[in-house]
Amino acid sequence: MTTSIDFxxxxxxxxxxNYVLTSDTDKATYLIDQRQRVTGLAIAVVKPGNTEEVAAIIKLCNQYKVPVVPQGGNTGLVYGSVPDDSGNAIVLSLTRLNRIRTVDPVNQTMIVEAGCILQNAQEAAQAVNRLLPLSLAAEGSCTIGGNLATNAGGTAVLRYGNARELCLGLEVVTAQGEIVHGLRGLRKDNTGYDLRDLFIGAEGTLGVITAAVLKIFPQPKAQLTAMAALQTPDAALRLLTxxxxxxxxxxxxxxxxxxxxLQLVAKHMPHLAFPFEQHHPHYVLLELSDSESEAHASAMLEALLEQALEQDICQDAVLASSTAQSKMLWELRECISSAQAMEGKNIKHDVSLPISQIGEFISTTDALLQQHFPGCRNVTFGHLGDGNLHYNISPRVDQSSDDLLAQQDQINRVVHDSVTRFNGSISAEHGIGTLKREELLRYKSxxxxxxxxxxxxxxxxLNLMNPGKVI
Known part of the structure; x- marks a missing residue:
């Protein structure tokens, strides 16, 4: 006890x-995961205001042998940003490191601190007519540090890549409390091991990301959105090609x-209009970002959809004719997770597969799940262009959520074994955390x-950095 008080x-x-929270009330929201399924304990929630203060806290953690759980917006889905129930760690909240340090439209980079909310960074880029293309449903609350710590993907990976590909440099506080000054913003720097890539995707287990140099791009002249209705995922792959x-x-x-x-979205969010006269088995949401003109993009998209209809790849299609309609189509996509949560607890799978194998994976794994868990409902959606599926399972209509969760290990085994047979990965963009730690041991060599x-x-x-996460 004396050691804790001294620390x-x-x-x-x-x-x-003011920035060392020790009361149960003050700590509460930092100790529970985003889906409110896991609650941990902590000595304190510590909120440094700059990189030097982060380093000072990490040095103290070394001195007193106190584990550190870095946390940004706490929007993760694999319990990576909450402490365990031992109560001997601190939560290192980075939300005060929220500055946008510089925006350089000529070098097409911006330097952003780890606690900066993604949407704020997007708006700072937009203010100088540039685009930060990282885009997630949680962009109004997730932070840049968390995006990098999990190597977030989002909806624009097809064109711009995931968080790792959008990052040119990092500022990091090491596990010993030393500061790595790597904010150089260079596209070519072949001077030894790529330390940046070690920390990206490491979920805070190797050090604390405090700032990053991110790529930004010219704003497109036009962005057009369409939705196509199809019979099968294989037809979606044909449309992608x-x-x-x-x-x-x-x-x-x-x-x-x-x-x-979309049925779940319609049920729980009836204000969002369904774009077709009748339902179809599958849908694809497409977006074009054109550097020439809206007319050019519109002609290109219309020609694509006409060709797809003529070749019987899709059965129907709608092209957004206004910004409001485009926003509505994207809302249908972005509200799927929220609608599924409103329906009840569910089992999430964030998997990636070779794009050419996705259709066969879905049909094969759907059949396996129905064989072993008759009536379970597959809520399948994702970023088809980069091979990332959110292959989620909701309970059958007469089953409670708790009964479904009691089968989680068996369902995970069916899904993850199938992912492995198709040469895929059990985590595409959510990370490993503690939720998938044992699964990682099963599927990694x-x-x-x-x-x-x-x-x-x-x-x-000393195993002080986010211990028990990833490995």
Whole structure:
């Protein structure tokens, strides 16, 4: 107890008493995950205001052997940003590191602190007629540090890549409290091991990301959205190939949704208009971002949809004729997770597959699940253009959510075994956290696990950085 009191006193001396939260009431919202399924304990929630204060806190954690759980917007889905129930860690909240340090439209980069909300960074880029293309449903609350820590993807990976590809440099506080100044903004820097890529996707287990250099791009002259109705995921793959051939790099979004997804949205969010006269088994949401003109983009998209209808790839299609209609189509896609949550608890799978194998994976795995768990409902949607599926399972209509969750391990086994047979990955953009830690051991090769443990030991020998997460 004396050691804890001494540690808390040292933290208060380092950053001020207002930013060291120790009461149960003040700590509560930082200790529970976004889906409110896991609640941890912590000595304190510590909220440094700059990189130097982060370093000072990490040095104190080394001195007193206190584990650290870095946290941004706490929007993660794999319990990676909440502490365990041992109560011996601190939550290191980075929300005060929220500045946009610089925006350089000529170098096409911006330097953003880890606690900056993604939407605020997007707006700062837009203010100088530039685009930060990282776009997620949680962009109004997730933070840049969390995006990088999980190597977030989102809806524009097809054109711009995921968070790792959008990052040119990092500022990081190491597990020993030293600051790595890597905010150089260079597109070419071949000077040894790429330390940046070690910290991206590491979920705070190797160090604390405090700021990043992000790529920004010229704003497109036009963004046009359409939705196509199809019979099968294989038809969606045919449409993807057709769109890539016809539109090239102007194709920036290609989202697959099953009919059940939109049925749930219609049920729980009736204000969102369904765009077709009748339901179809599957839908694709397409977006073109054109650097020439709206007329050029419109002609290209109309020609694509006409060709798809003529070849019987899709059965119907709608082209948004206004910004409001485009926003409505995207809302249908972005509200799927919320609608599924309103329907009840569910089992989420964030998987990636070779794009050419997605249709066969869905049909094969759907059949396996119905064989073993008759009546379960597949809420299948995702970023088809980059191979990332959110392959979620809701309970059958006469089953409680708790009964479904009691079968989670068995359902995960069916899905993840199938993912592996198709040479896929059990985590595409959500990370590993604690939720998938044991699954990672099952599906990663022993040599890969051994190398990961070697890196962890080398960078964090005291195992203080987000212990128990990932490996």
């Amino acid at each position: 808390i006193t040292a933290c208060i001396n380092a950053i001020g008493s 057709l769109a890539q051939n016809a539109c090239g790099p102007t194709l920036t979004g290609f989202e697959l949704m099953s009919d059940l997804c 022993p040599i890969e696990i051994a190398l990961m443990k070697s890196i962890k030991q080398a960078l964090d020998p």
